[in-house]
Amino acid sequence: MATQENNDDRIALLQGTLDLLILKTLVLGPCHGQGVARLIQRQSEDVFLVDHGSLYVALQRLEDKEWIRAKWGVSDNNRKARFYSLTPKGREQLVEKTSEWRRLTRAMGLILDSGNERQGEEA
Amino acid sequence: MFRRKRSAEDFAEEIKAHLELEADALESEGLSEGEARWKARREFGNIRAAQERFYMKGRWVWLDKLWRDLRFGFRSLRQSPGFAATAILTLALGIGANTAVFSVMNAVLLKSLPVADPDRVVYLRTTNPPHGTGTVNSTETFSYPVYDAFRRQARGLSSVMAYVPLSGSKVSVRYGPQPEEAEGDMVSGTFFSGLGVNLPHGRGFTEQDETNHAPIAVLSYNYWTRRFARDPDVLGKTLYVNSVPMTIVGIAAEGFEGVEGGGSTDFWIPMQSRPELNAWGNPLEDGKTYIANPTWWCLRMIGRLAPGVTRAQAGAQLQPVFQTAAYVGLGSPPKDIKPPVLSFADAKGFAGNDEVYGKPLRMLMAMVGLVLLIALMNVVMLLLARNATRQREFSLRQALGAGRGELLRQLLTESLILVAAGGAVAWGFAVLATRLLGRWAEIESSLAPDKTVLLFTLAVLVFAALLFGVAPLRIALAGRAELALKTSAATSNANAGKSRTGRVIVALQMALCVVLLVGGGLLIRTLRNLENTPLGMKVDGLVVFGVKPNIPSIPEGVAFYVNLMNKLRVLPGVESVTVMAERIGSWWSDNSDMMVDGRLPDVANGASRTVRSNMVGPNFFRTLGVPIIAGRDFADSDTATSPHVGIVNEEFAKRFLPNQNPLGHTTGLDNGQYTMTIVGVVKNHKYRSIDEEPIPMAWYMYAQLPIVGSMDVEMRVHGKPLAILPSARKAVQQLDPNLPLIRPMTQRAQFDMTISHQVLFARLAGFFGVLAVVLVATGLYGTLAYRVNMRTAEIGVRMAVGAGRGQVVWMILKDSLLLTVAGVVMGVPLAMLVGRALASSLYGVKPLDAASYLLAVVGVAVVALAASALPAGRAASIDPMKALRTE
Structure with a gap:
């Protein structure tokens, strides 16, 4: 039952980041799973690899937490699809997670940059 | 979710x-x-x-997984039903025996009294009371003046409760027209309030009731249920106790059956002061009841410590009061003798229970502990064997990607199923067993398993589940994934076949088995000795019952018994009839030093001067069938006005009148009272119990002493002894319609009761010994059969290269013989320790009784050989070609 590793050059998503990306994508309006995957990939300039299986499990998880809700509908090209949209709770979470992520990246940046400086001084 | x-x-x-x-x-x-x-x-x-x-x-993922594991476990257990049944039954027996014995121990020794705040309640105890007093129990009973002093100045105790039975056994009561018997206590007014026992119906007693000797009674919940079917209308009705009317005023809380263990009290009345209701049902001494007689130490006492006072403080505060009160009626205390010392005992377990049941119960607990150990080892071995044969399955599952965690979970689940099933069966078994135990041991207080017992059992079960899950895991994991690829039966099973753990466990089991067999053997030989002890009388054909008539005066009392004997003698089938003050074979006896020819006799080697005496009626020895060596039996012609005569036994004559003809000498109490001339010498025979040693004894003719009270009637009859009871009852009730026959039974049954504890103990020990043997036998058989199975290929090879059948059989037998020797070498020293611990429970057997040890060793060896014979035979009949083809 172990899942296999993905051997791809693209960066696998960090734990927990997928949720944030989904929420961010849905701010623009309701969207189905395939659309979410495409949007993330495109907006990250194809850096992020979205494992489709994980995406659907993540969507289900967010739905269970009531951060998003879902409804079957019809897509632009007349296909049946399940559309997801943000709930008010999801919006709050988006704000919170975004600031959390900003703080995290800032801290990471500080540490990584300071390391470089010191190396430079020594050299 | x-x-x-x-x-x-x-x-x-x-x-x-x-x-x-x-x-x-x-x-x-x-x-x-x-x-x-x-x-x-x-x-x-x-x-x-x-x-x-x-x-x-x-x-709920884990629940889902558990469910899957459970289903898988059930399926895999169903594939080997023999294994499952053996494991579950073994567990049930081991755990059930432990639960049963523990619940008896819990009820009898550990449980607190069912009273409010039992930790603050204490039994009052003393060292030996002053000289010149009579006691019922030399450390547990007190005189009325002592109680009275404590009641008036209860320093350190917030209340003092006194209680005393109305009879050593049961007392006659009447509610409707028919007389019956019941157990009743006289208690102080503070009894219920001081103990904090609730009365859901009616009321308890007050100190006023005690002072007025109010004619009222409180029933126990149990008695109310048993006799009155919980009829609320009994309140206000009359209960005649020894013909004295008492109004029922209350029902005690459920579960409260008095403060003494073993028996259960049926009703309580306030302390009375009248001859019909003397303490212990004794006749008056010099016309004085227990209240007026300061030298009769007959009351039991229990107290509640005052708030904030420790036991030691309360003891110190009460000691001076006690010392003064102890000498009331005895003059000033002698200087050179240590005064009696007051102490307190826990109100935990029941008073006196520890003496009677404590040691045997602890020994039994140890025995069933060993049985459990053997049972657990058995199941572990079974699991080891089973999982070793499943090694390929485990390897395969690992190869297919199952993690170690998954395997562990699977094994734990399987053991959980086994343990749960075993535990459920064990609980049922224990409930049944405690009921039987209670009946056999004649413990009337409730033994049913309670919450403590449940916890105990659950703890054992959890331990077992973990043990069974973890122990086989090692083997399961030892088979790594690549093993699955090896197809050779010989190579993949070779390690398992030689598992050293299995050998060690078998040897240990043998050792425990030796211990249990020796213990059981010693106790069963004790039992045989007790049962075959000659009583010194023809006990078959004797029937005995008690009567407690109303006796206004001594001559009227004697007349009652003369009348009664005359009526009974003429009943068809009756050979002879007599009476006795103390029923023989009931533990009771009068003990005192006696004068011989007007002075205390000289005794050789500092032997005791104590004489056991009894007051008996005419034809006493003829009725019992005790041979008279010299002189004569008591006769109807020995009356209050004729010369006072007595009879002694051989031991009396030998110790106090050596090398003389005892006839014609006189003997009597050490205070000069009741002197009588010896007219007969009888052979030694048992008086109090089967296991007593010969002791000097003397008999008074009851009609010649100024004491007459309740007596026991002994009848020798033709045919079935108990068949005479209905006509005997009729004869008694012609004299007084209020009199029931008290504890009617055969004399044989009465004597058997004196060894009932030993009998029970020995039977249980024997049972657990046999259980251990059966468990060891099945375990051994299982292990050996499995080992032979594992070595099928090896044996095939050996036979193919020329080994004979005999050699193969010997190879297998040698293996188990070696294990047996190891087990015996470990077991015998252990058994010697156990034998020493048992010493005080043995009768007529030494703790190092060679025969018991030999039997145990032979027993274990036979079991080992029998268990290995079958697998050995199977090994020898292996067809080499077939064995090799199993590859």
Whole structure:
């Protein structure tokens, strides 16, 4: 039952980041799973690899937490699809997670940059 | 988590939609239709995995897994029903025996009294009371003046409760027209309030009731249920106690059956002061009841410590009061003698229980502990064997990707199933066993397993479950994944066949088995000795019952018994009839030093001067069938006005009148009272109990002493002894319709009661010994059969290269003989320790009784050989070709 590793050059998503990306994508309006995957990939300039299986499990998880809700509908090209949209709770979470992520990246940046400086001084 | 809004189908539908959308998108980017579909699918990755993750996420995963493991466990156990049944039964026996014995121990020794705040309640105890007093129990009973002093100045105690039985056994009561018998106590007014026992119906007693000797009674809940079917209307009705009317005023709380263990009190009345209701049902001494007689120490006492006072403080505060009160009626205390010392005992377990049941129960607990150990080892071995044969299964499962955690969980689940099933059966077994135990041991207080017992059992079960889950894991994990690829039976099972753990366990089991067999053997030989002890009388054909008539005066009392004997003698089938003050074979006896020829006799080697005496009627020895060596039996012609005569036994004559003809000498109490001339010498025979040693004894003719009270009638009859009882009852009730026959039974049954504890103990010990042997035998058989199985290929090879059948059999037998020797070498020293611990429970057997040890060793050896014979035979009949082909 172990899942296999993905051997791809693209960066696998960090734990927990997928949720944030989904929420961010849905701010623009309701969207189905395939659309979410495409949007993330495109907006990250194809850096992020979205494992489709994980995406659907993540969507289900967010739905269970009531951060998003879902409804079957019809897509632009007349296909049946399940559309997801943000709930008010999801919006709050988006704000919170975004600031959390900003703080995290800032801290990471500080540490990584300071390391470089010191190396430079020594050299 | 309980709601699963989405079905798996819906999720699958969404994935399908995704693939279509993705294919559309790819097509619009220029791929062909087929290529687009294929790429969409590939991009998605593992669809099944996603679906599985969805499935897992939606539920209580561990419960789901547990459920799967349980089903798997059941299935795999069903595949080997023999194993499952053996394991469950073994567990049930081991755990059930422990639960049963523990629940008896809990009820009898550990449980607190069912009173409010039992930790503050204490039994009052003393060292030996002053000289010149009579006691019922030399450390547990007190005189009325002592109680009275404590009641008036209860320093350190917030209340003092006195209680005393109305009879040594049961007392006659009457509610309707028919007389019956019941157990009743006289108690102080503070009894219920001081103990904090509730009375859900009616009221308890007050100190006023005690002072007025109010004629009222409180029934125990048990008696109310048993006799009155919980009729609330009994309140206000009259209960005649020894013909004295008492109004029922209350029912005590459920579960409260008095403060003495073993028996259960049926009713309580306030302390009375009248001859019919003297303490212990004794006749008056010099016309004085227990209240007026300061030298009769007959009251039991229990107290509640005052708040904030420790036991030691209360003892110190009461000691001076006690010392003064102890000498009331005895003059000033002598200087050179240590005064009696007051102490307190826990109101835990019941007073006196520890003496009677404590040691045997602890020994039994140890025995069943060993049985449990053997049982657990058995199951572990069974599991080891079973899992070793499953090694390929485990290897295969590991090879297929199962983690160690999964295997462990699987094994734990299987052991959980076994333990749960075993535990359930064990509980049923224990409930049944305690009921039987209670009946055999004649413990009337409730022995039913309670919460403490349940906890104990659960603890054992959890321990067992963990043990069974973890022990076999080692073997399961030892088989690594690559093992599955090896197909040779000989190589893949070789290690398991030689498992050293199995050998050590078998040897240990043998050792424990030796210990249990020696213990059981010693006790059963004790039992045989007790049962075959000659009583010194013809006990068959004797029937005995008590009567407690109203005796206004001594001559009237004697007349009652003369009348009664005359009536009984003429009943058809009756050979002879006599009476006695103390029923023989009931533990009771009068003990005192006696004068011989007007002075205390000289005794050789500092032997005791104590004489056991009894007051008996005419034809006493003829009725019992005790041979008279010299002189004569008592006769009807020995009356109050004729010369006072007595009879002694051989031991009396030998110790106090050596080398003389005892006839014609006189003997009597050490205070000069009741002197009588010896007119007969009888052979030694048993008086109090079967296991007593010969002791000097003397008999008074009851009609010649100024004491007459309740007596026991002994009748020798033809045919079935108990068949005479209805006509005997009629004869008694012709004299007084209020009199029931008290404790009617055969004399044989009465004597048997004196060894009932030993009998029970020995039977149980024997039973557990046999149980241990059976368990060891099955364990050994299982292990050996399994080992032979593992070595099938090896044996085949050996036989193919020329080993004979005999050699193969010997190879197998040698193995188990070696284990037996190891077990015996370990077991015998252990058994010697156990034998020493048992010493005080033995009768007529030495703790190092060679025969018991030999039997135990032979028994273990026979079991070992028998258990190995079958596998050995099977090994010898292996067809070498077939064995080699199992590869």
